[in-house]
Amino acid sequence: MVDTELSATRVRRARLAVMVYFVGVGTLAGTIISRMPSVRDSLDVSPAQLGAILLVGSIGGLLSFSVLGGLVARFGSLAVVRWGSACNGIGLALMSGGTVLGVPAMYAGGLFIALGTIEAVMAVANTQAAGIERRVGSAIMSQFHAGFSLAMLCGIGLGSLASRLGVSVAVQFAVTGAIACTAFVLVARTAILDAVHRDHTARDRKGGIFVTVRMATRERRTVLLGLILLAAFTTEVGSSSWIPLALVDDYASTEAIAGVVYAGVVLAQSITRVVGPRWVDVHGRVTTLRASAVLLAAGSLLFAFSPVFWAVPLAMLIWGVGTAFAFPIALSSAADDPRDATARVAAVSAFGSAGGLIIPQVIGLLAEVVEIRQALLIVVVAALAIFLLAPAARPLVAEAPPQSSGEPDAEPVG
Numbered sequence: 001m002v003d004t005e006l007s008a009t010r011v012r013r014a015r016l017a018v019m020v021y022f023v024g025v026g027t028l029a030g031t032i033i034s035r036m037p038s039v040r041d042s043l044d045v046s047p048a049q050l051g052a053i054l055l056v057g058s059i060g061g062l063l064s065f066s067v068l069g070g071l072v073a074r075f076g077s078l079a080v081v082r083w084g085s086a087c088n089g090i091g092l093a094l095m096s097g098g099t100v101l102g103v104p105a106m107y108a109g110g111l112f113i114a115l116g117t118i119e120a121v122m123a124v125a126n127t128q129a130a131g132i133e134r135r136v137g138s139a140i141m142s143q144f145h146a147g148f149s150l151a152m153l154c155g156i157g158l159g160s161l162a163s164r165l166g167v168s169v170a171v172q173f174a175v176t177g178a179i180a181c182t183a184f185v186l187v188a189r190t191a192i193l194d195a196v197h198r199d200h201t202a203r204d205r206k207g208g209i210f211v212t213v214r215m216a217t218r219e220r221r222t223v224l225l226g227l228i229l230l231a232a233f234t235t236e237v238g239s240s241s242w243i244p245l246a247l248v249d250d251y252a253s254t255e256a257i258a259g260v261v262y263a264g265v266v267l268a269q270s271i272t273r274v275v276g277p278r279w280v281d282v283h284g285r286v287t288t289l290r291a292s293a294v295l296l297a298a299g300s301l302l303f304a305f306s307p308v309f310w311a312v313p314l315a316m317l318i319w320g321v322g323t324a325f326a327f328p329i330a331l332s333s334a335a336d337d338p339r340d341a342t343a344r345v346a347a348v349s350a351f352g353s354a355g356g357l358i359i360p361q362v363i364g365l366l367a368e369v370v371e372i373r374q375a376l377l378i379v380v381v382a383a384l385a386i387f388l389l390a391p392a393a394r395p396l397v398a399e400a401p402p403q404s405s406g407e408p409d410a411e412p413v414g
Helices: 008-034 036-043 047-075 077-101 104-136 141-165 169-191 211-218 220-235 243-250 255-305 309-322 326-334 341-367 378-393
Strands: none
Touching: 008 036, 008 104, 008 141, 008 169, 008 255, 036 047, 036 077, 036 104, 036 169, 036 243, 036 255, 047 077, 047 104, 047 341, 077 104, 077 169, 104 141, 104 169, 104 326, 104 341, 141 169, 141 255, 141 326, 220 255, 220 326, 220 341, 220 378, 243 255, 255 309, 255 326, 255 378, 326 341, 326 378, 341 378
């Protein structure tokens, strides 16, 4: 049952509180990505070995998604967010220790915990954002992800500055993590609209702790949305750790310069996400996804084959615009039906985490044979998948007549 009597003030407060999660996680992601060359050097690992470390982290995320629907049904979203936030701090502390001691296994273990817990927190945050989106009546999911992108840009800037000032990776990870995780715990009750009420008749409560896995394998639309998110993961998250390395290794840039150039991706993505709701409302999800796919392919090709460095910022801008919508549209579509929305969002998100088991490894292995920027041409394949799978994101038909948009042929709920 969905509470339809929430006041406009309560929804606004929840909207701001949910944004804290997107901003906090974005800052953490930008910080980690921008310091990836330093992490690699501290751990003294090859590209393939770094891919294996990222693989361990993705396993944590995948396991988390597998049980998230059942955990939320049993303990509630509020408890999951609070415990996940606290445990995320532990994971980041282990990552910091791993870089200090130069122990790849310790860093990988910390990444396993950090990604597993933060993915759970963000799945709940995305579900709450989708609920707020339904109440507002506009496709504002992209604005939450814009908060993530802008915060990621801030994290990249902080990482570049810390690198220039000689601040260690361990100190930066520990301080940023402590601030973010504390904020997550403090705003949890405001962010979760259903913090008190729990629907004891929901299907996700009856489905067992692995209800997410069942949804991911039995519902055709959930599977297709998951594949869109897998492709989006490839273009955005899966490649993000490698772009700074490509700029350093293939274009002879410094870590600080690479962070600034990569910021072009995030800046373009952020601006597009801020102004995006109106575009999606008018043109619809399918058209938006297909336009994004074309831009992704163009940006990747230009980045891979540009003979001069001055064309790289242009490639980053095109790439960034292309990455703006696939993630939020896939997650918003998964939550179209408020029944079991958290389980469906977790199921769709699990495909992205599964991509983490494959994509970093593939890019790392390809980078042993070709330049990293050419290994990133896997983004072109992902863009094609988004283009072909886009119709799965058509909105579900609710009992009320759908609002006018570019997608009149919506799918029925059920």
